[in-house]
Amino acid sequence: MPKKLNKDASTEEKIKQAAKRLFTQKGFAETKTREIAEESGINLALLNYYFRSKQGLYNIIMKENMASFKQGLAELFGDTQLDVYQKIEKLAHYYIDEFITNPDLPMFIVNTIYMAGNDSTILEEDETSASRKIFVNQIKELVAQRKIKPIHPAHILSNMMGLIIFPFVIGPLLKKRANINDKAFVEMMKERKKLIPVWIKSMLEN
Amino acid sequence: MPKKLNKDASTEEKIKQAAKRLFTQKGFAETKTREIAEESGINLALLNYYFRSKQGLYNIIMKENMASFKQGLAELFGDTQLDVYQKIEKLAHYYIDEFITNPDLPMFIVNTIYMAGNDSTILEEDETSASRKIFVNQIKELVAQRKIKPIHPAHILSNMMGLIIFPFVIGPLLKKRANINDKAFVEMMKERKKLIPVWIKSMLEN
DNA sequence: AATTAAGTTAAACAAATGATTAAAAAAAGT
DNA sequence: ACTTTTTTTAATCATTTGTTTAACTTAATT
Incomplete structure (x- = not known):
C-alpha cells in the first residue's frame, strides 16, 4: 500500500497560494477556477482533485485568512x-x-x-x-x-x-x-x- | 413620429430599483441578470432592451450610488x-x-x-x-x-x-x-x- | 520487474449566464 | 381604422464556468 507523498511540496500548495491571492483580492464569485489554474500553472482538474470544489477551496482559504486575522x-x-x-x-x-x-x-x-x-x-x-x-x-x-x-x-x-x-x-x-x-x-x-x-x-x- | 413615452413609469424604473438593491447588496459578479429580472418581475430581455447590457445597468447604478454618496x-x-x-x-x-x-x-x-x-x-x-x-x-x-x-x-x-x-x-x-x-x-x-x-x-x- | 496507487492531462459535459432574435402585444400617431 | 412605433414575450444562441471522465504518466510498494 503506497503512502501519501509530496506532502510538503508543490501542486496543492501552488493552488492554495494562487487561490488565496485571487479570492482575497476579488472575492468568491469573481474568481474563476480557470483563473486559479492558470495563475498557479496547474491543470484545471487538479483543483477538484485536491479540493473537491471551488467552494471547498474557498472555505479553506477563508479559514486561513480568518485564522490569520484572529x-x-x-x-x-x-x-x-x-x-x-x-x-x-x-x-x-x-x-x-x-x-x-x-x-x-x-x-x-x-x-x-x-x-x-x-x-x-x-x-x-x-x-x-x-x-x-x-x-x-x-x-x-x-x-x-x-x-x-x-x-x-x-x-x-x-x-x-x-x-x-x-x-x-x-x-x-x-x-x-x-x-x-x-x-x-x-x-x-x-x-x-x-x-x-x-x-x-x-x-x-x- | 411617436414621441418617447412612459418616461416616468414602470418597467425601466422597476429594473433599476431591483438592480440597485441587488448590486448594492451583492456586487456585480454575484448578481445575475435573471435574478434582476425575477426580482423586478420583468422579462429578461427587457434588461438588455433598456440598458444594453448588465455592465451598462451596473454603471448607472454605480453612478447613482456615488452621486448619492457625493x-x-x-x-x-x-x-x-x-x-x-x-x-x-x-x-x-x-x-x-x-x-x-x-x-x-x-x-x-x-x-x-x-x-x-x-x-x-x-x-x-x-x-x-x-x-x-x-x-x-x-x-x-x-x-x-x-x-x-x-x-x-x-x-x-x-x-x-x-x-x-x-x-x-x-x-x-x-x-x-x-x-x-x-x-x-x-x-x-x-x-x-x-x-x-x-x-x-x-x-x-x- | 510487476503491481498498485497517486498525480496529471486533455477532452467533454452540464448547467448557468449574458445576450439576441423574431414574433406578438400594446400604445401612439395619423 | 390604419399605420407606425414602442414595449413585451418566449425561445434560442453562444460563452463561460464548475465539475467529471477516462486515459496517461509518474512514483511508490512488493
Whole structure:
C-alpha cells in the first residue's frame, strides 16, 4: 500500500497560494477556477482533485485568512496582565503590520463580515468570544471608576477596528486623491500604530 | 413620429430599483441578470432592451450610488462659512442618516473605492476635489495656528470616514457578537452623529 | 520487474449566464 | 381604422464556468 507523498511540496500548495491571492483580492464569485489554474500553472482538474470544489477551496482559504486575522486576538484580549490601553496599542501594532504585509486581507475580512449578514454560519461563537468579554469588562470597569466617559463598548470596538482597518480599504482613494504613493502610504500606516492608541485614549478620557 | 413615452413609469424604473438593491447588496459578479429580472418581475430581455447590457445597468447604478454618496459633499467641504468642526458635525449627521436609510450603500462604496485600485477610471478628479482642498487647507491652517496637533490631513480624512462608514460595514458582527438588535443598532448609529464630532475634536486638540 | 496507487492531462459535459432574435402585444400617431 | 412605433414575450444562441471522465504518466510498494 503506497503512502501519501509530496506532502510538503508543490501542486496543492501552488493552488492554495494562487487561490488565496485571487479570492482575497476579488472575492468568491469573481474568481474563476480557470483563473486559479492558470495563475498557479496547474491543470484545471487538479483543483477538484485536491479540493473537491471551488467552494471547498474557498472555505479553506477563508479559514486561513480568518485564522490569520484572529491569531493572537484571543490571547491578547484575554490577557489579564494588560490594561485596556496596552491592549489597544498591541492590537494596532500587530494588525497594522499584518495588513502592510498582506494588503488585501482587510478587504477580505470586511467582505466576510458583511456577507455574514446574509449567509450566517461564519460568525459563530469562537475562542475569541470569551476573551473579548474580558476586554469589554475592563472597559466597563473603567467607566464605573469614572476614568473614562460612559460609552457602549461596541463603540470602542467599532472605532478601534475602523481606525485600524479602514485606511487599508480606502487605500486607493488616499493614493489617488491625496497624492500619496505606495511608500508614503506604508509610512502613514506605520505612523498610525502610534497614533491610534493616543487617539482612542483622547476619545475615551474624561 | 411617436414621441418617447412612459418616461416616468414602470418597467425601466422597476429594473433599476431591483438592480440597485441587488448590486448594492451583492456586487456585480454575484448578481445575475435573471435574478434582476425575477426580482423586478420583468422579462429578461427587457434588461438588455433598456440598458444594453448588465455592465451598462451596473454603471448607472454605480453612478447613482456615488452621486448619492457625493451629494452635498462638495458644497459642504467647499463652504467657507463653516469651520472644520462644523463640517465634521454636518458630515456625520448627513451620512449617518443616509446610511441608516440605505444600509447597503456603505459596503457598495467601500467596494467601489477598493476596486478602483485595479480598475482605475472611477476615482477620477471630480467636483469634490476642489472643495476637499478647501477643507484640507482649513486643517492646515489650524495646525499652523497651533490649535491642533500637527497631522497629515489624510489621517483625519481616514478617521472621519472610518468612524462614519465602518460600523455599518461590520454591522453583522456587532449584531451577533455584541447582542445588538436592529433597532439598537440604529440607535447606536444615531448616537454616533453626536459622538463622532466630539471624538475627532478630542483627537485633534492640543 | 510487476503491481498498485497517486498525480496529471486533455477532452467533454452540464448547467448557468449574458445576450439576441423574431414574433406578438400594446400604445401612439395619423 | 390604419399605420407606425414602442414595449413585451418566449425561445434560442453562444460563452463561460464548475465539475467529471477516462486515459496517461509518474512514483511508490512488493
